[in-house]
Amino acid sequence: MVSKEKSTGKPAPAARAPRTPERAHPVTLREVAEAAGVSTATVSLVINQKKNARIADETRQRVKDAIRQLGYRPNALAKTLVSGTSKFIGLVADGVATTPFAGQIIHGAQDEAWKHGYALLIANTEGNRDLEKDAIAMMLEYKVRGILYSTWFHRPTAIPETLREADFVLVNCFSPEPGAARAVVPDEEQGGQSATEILLRGGHRRIAFINATIPAPAKDGRLQGYQDALEAAGIPFDPELVLEAYPDQEGGYGATAELLKRNVTAVYCYNDRMAMGLYDGLRENGLSVPDDIAVVGFDNQEVIAAHLRPPLSTVSLPHYELGAAGVRMLLGLDEASNDAAVKIACPAVERASVTAHSPA
Amino acid sequence: MVSKEKSTGKPAPAARAPRTPERAHPVTLREVAEAAGVSTATVSLVINQKKNARIADETRQRVKDAIRQLGYRPNALAKTLVSGTSKFIGLVADGVATTPFAGQIIHGAQDEAWKHGYALLIANTEGNRDLEKDAIAMMLEYKVRGILYSTWFHRPTAIPETLREADFVLVNCFSPEPGAARAVVPDEEQGGQSATEILLRGGHRRIAFINATIPAPAKDGRLQGYQDALEAAGIPFDPELVLEAYPDQEGGYGATAELLKRNVTAVYCYNDRMAMGLYDGLRENGLSVPDDIAVVGFDNQEVIAAHLRPPLSTVSLPHYELGAAGVRMLLGLDEASNDAAVKIACPAVERASVTAHSPA
DNA sequence: AAACTTTGCTAAAACGCTTGATCACGGAAC
DNA sequence: GTTCCGTGATCAAGCGTTTTAGCAAAGTTT
Numbered sequence: 001m002v003s004k005e006k007s008t009g010k011p012a013p014a015a016r017a018p019r020t021p022e023r024a025h026p027v028t029l030r031e032v033a034e035a036a037g038v039s040t041a042t043v044s045l046v047i048n049q050k051k052n053a054r055i056a057d058e059t060r061q062r063v064k065d066a067i068r069q070l071g072y073r074p075n076a077l078a079k080t081l082v083s084g085t086s087k088f089i090g091l092v093a094d095g096v097a098t099t100p101f102a103g104q105i106i107h108g109a110q111d112e113a114w115k116h117g118y119a120l121l122i123a124n125t126e127g128n129r130d131l132e133k134d135a136i137a138m139m140l141e142y143k144v145r146g147i148l149y150s151t152w153f154h155r156p157t158a159i160p161e162t163l164r165e166a167d168f169v170l171v172n173c174f175s176p177e178p179g180a181a182r183a184v185v186p187d188e189e190q191g192g193q194s195a196t197e198i199l200l201r202g203g204h205r206r207i208a209f210i211n212a213t214i215p216a217p218a219k220d221g222r223l224q225g226y227q228d229a230l231e232a233a234g235i236p237f238d239p240e241l242v243l244e245a246y247p248d249q250e251g252g253y254g255a256t257a258e259l260l261k262r263n264v265t266a267v268y269c270y271n272d273r274m275a276m277g278l279y280d281g282l283r284e285n286g287l288s289v290p291d292d293i294a295v296v297g298f299d300n301q302e303v304i305a306a307h308l309r310p311p312l313s314t315v316s317l318p319h320y321e322l323g324a325a326g327v328r329m330l331l332g333l334d335e336a337s338n339d340a341a342v343k344i345a346c347p348a349v350e351r352a353s354v355t356a357h358s359p360a
Numbered sequence: 361m362v363s364k365e366k367s368t369g370k371p372a373p374a375a376r377a378p379r380t381p382e383r384a385h386p387v388t389l390r391e392v393a394e395a396a397g398v399s400t401a402t403v404s405l406v407i408n409q410k411k412n413a414r415i416a417d418e419t420r421q422r423v424k425d426a427i428r429q430l431g432y433r434p435n436a437l438a439k440t441l442v443s444g445t446s447k448f449i450g451l452v453a454d455g456v457a458t459t460p461f462a463g464q465i466i467h468g469a470q471d472e473a474w475k476h477g478y479a480l481l482i483a484n485t486e487g488n489r490d491l492e493k494d495a496i497a498m499m500l501e502y503k504v505r506g507i508l509y510s511t512w513f514h515r516p517t518a519i520p521e522t523l524r525e526a527d528f529v530l531v532n533c534f535s536p537e538p539g540a541a542r543a544v545v546p547d548e549e550q551g552g553q554s555a556t557e558i559l560l561r562g563g564h565r566r567i568a569f570i571n572a573t574i575p576a577p578a579k580d581g582r583l584q585g586y587q588d589a590l591e592a593a594g595i596p597f598d599p600e601l602v603l604e605a606y607p608d609q610e611g612g613y614g615a616t617a618e619l620l621k622r623n624v625t626a627v628y629c630y631n632d633r634m635a636m637g638l639y640d641g642l643r644e645n646g647l648s649v650p651d652d653i654a655v656v657g658f659d660n661q662e663v664i665a666a667h668l669r670p671p672l673s674t675v676s677l678p679h680y681e682l683g684a685a686g687v688r689m690l691l692g693l694d695e696a697s698n699d700a701a702v703k704i705a706c707p708a709v710e711r712a713s714v715t716a717h718s719p720a
Numbered sequence: 721a722a723a724c725t726t727t728g729c730t731a732a733a734a735c736g737c738t739t740g741a742t743c744a745c746g747g748a749a750c
Numbered sequence: 751g752t753t754c755c756g757t758g759a760t761c762a763a764g765c766g767t768t769t770t771a772g773c774a775a776a777g778t779t780t
Contacts, residue, residue: 056727073497079768138436303460399761402758415759419758443738
């Protein structure tokens with residue numbers, strides 16, 4: 001019974017299967033053209049809805065039917081070959097997943113790229129310079145429109161040599177050499193100011209700031225913002241109220257004792273993790289948030305901030321926006337110069353760790 | 361002074377700039393060939409190191425020099441056009457960033473794809489069916505080798521019609537119709553068993569399980585694993601010890617009172633967020649972890665688990681591995697059938713919330 | 721009825737690359 | 751002095767599109 005069933009006609013029910021044509025080679029323009037009895041040029045014109053193309057309605061319909069019939073999908077690769085410019089944007093990240101943050105950069109970049117008809121090509125380098133070089137090479141070979149070079153925390157970065165072969169934008173990082181590249185970063189000063197203002201609005205006057213020990217743009221910026229907010233409120237800056245600790249849960253916890261000596265009613269922590277530790281420290285000292293001490297953090301690390309008891313007021317790092325803005329800058333839709341990084345606002349997120357009304 | 365400086369020769373110092381040639385059109389094979397004084401075929405042969413190509417060493421060197429000189433980058437798009445098969449793998453995710461988890465799937469998929477010479481094309485759909493359709497269409501047009509369809513939490517899913525036009529694998533989800541598709545999911549049963557075993561190894565015999573209220577493969581699987589572990593340890597299953605609560609911090613906190621009535625020495629929580637809430641509840645009742653009550657969670661949500669006080673023992677959801685395994689299945693490197701989802705182990709992560717030695 | 725104009729469509733080149741077929745040439749074998 | 755062979759390189763077709771120039775037929779002016 002295993003005879004050649006070549007010319008006997010298809011026995012299967014799916015006589016002209018529109019889907020999954022046995023995973024042969026994909027349907028091409030030419031095949032559509034043949035099916036519709038026209039030239040490939042005509043099919044192309046129909047597909048691309050060229051306005052000044054003159055095609056009879058009847059023909060147009062015939063082509064459309066053939067396309068549907070065969071389940072034709074245009075080959076985007078071939079398209080870019082002739083047009084010369086691809087519709088790819090590369091995103092190289094030094095830690096896609098090391099942190100919950102990086103995902104947001106991808107997300108923002110992807111949404112924005114999509115909006116303009118671009119596809120995102122991502123590469124994760126985990127900070128490995130060799131991988132990074134390969135990743136960039138790959139992107140260059142795919143003739144990306146440009147590359148977003150991003151870091152998972154805001155910092156200065158050296159620009160890889162090969163990156164310069166492409167149009168590129170730094171995201172969440174910047175070059176220490178001025179004028180070297182376009183960049184988009186979070187506005188740490190404004191963020192620090194907003195964080196402090198949450199406390200000021202709560203009626204607090206003696207506000208401590210637990211800063212990080214490790215140097216970073218965030219360290220300086222967030223402090224500056226704190227000072228600016230105080231100044232705007234007419235409160236003299238007291239260096240005594242600025243502590244420093246390692247920016248994690250342990251650091252926050254460990255800073256409790258020092259903090260309590262300062263006799264403050266409110267604390268602004270460098271980040272949410274420190275705030276989380278501080279919560280533990282305060283609790284152990286029988287103090288409650290926000291009644292005894294109001295707390296704000298920074299970063300809006302959802303999993304922490306939204307779920308602490310009480311939920312933590314904080315300031316968001318605008319990772320989604322950074323990704324999106326990076327794409328817009330790359331495509332020339334947003335203003336940007338090499339001379340100064342564009343700063344994206346860090347919006348305040350108010351929760352229950354600060355009471356709105358003034359304390360005693 | 362705005363005269364035509366066309367034929368006056370380049371005044372700029374960079375006479376034969378090897379990098380960034382004024383962002384003209386990219387250097388092509390032909391240009392390299394001309395520079396080296398050979399045919400494009402020869403250049404191609406040199407680049408691809410064809411073994412049975414006979415090229416004189418002298419020529420080979422000349423070509424290589426020209427490539428370096430001009431900063432030539434092969435056009436990967438053109439390459440795939442002629443070879444017929446692209447080097448793309450698509451990843452569609454319903455929540456790249458909604459959760460810290462999804463990033464790990466991307467990461468794993470990207471690393472593995474990379475390893476086999478593939479580039480990852482990602483799309484984030486936020487569960488929007490229209491977006492999803494567009495995303496899949498885009499990937500089909502880029503002639504991807506296949507598509508990874510992933511969800512941010514383990515669940516059954518309907519397979520989008522267009523997805524069938526490609527080779528695909530479900531990642532972190534599965535089709536309710538048996539035999540419909542290859543899939544890779546976390547091994548919830550084993551995970552639940554491992555979580556329970558951590559407590560058993562700690563010497564505990566009366567172990568509560570706070571399960572989720574919302575139905576999910578995880579709910580059933582994690583319970584099953586708990587029962588399996590007890591049975592293996594010769595401990596009769598007591599339904600009284602299984603509570604249910606909404607799987608978040610509030611739920612865990614709210615379950616404290618009920619839990620304390622059960623008179624247990626250990627608790628296994630459906631997830632880390634519940635454990636986080638439970639910590640608060642226990643603390644309010646003057647109980648300490650792990651001395652009074654040992655706790656394990658599930659998910660290994662780093663930001664929580666590693667930073668609670670004490671750090672939480674838990675079980676990892678293998679998102680990275682899911683992404684990587686998905687790619688391997690797609691490429692046919694791992695065994696896989698349509699009949700049953702491949703399960704990836706959820707490794708235990710022991711921290712300080714369970715003491716190793718037996719309690720009173 | 722001759723001269724244009726419009727309409728509907730196609731031929732063919734081009735995009736950057738790979739690859740099987742082919743060729744010229746010098747040396748070895750007969 | 752043919753014939754054969756190995757070496758080193760080129761030719762040319764083809765991958766799936768887009769796009770410009772152009773052609774034939776039909777319609778519109780004079």
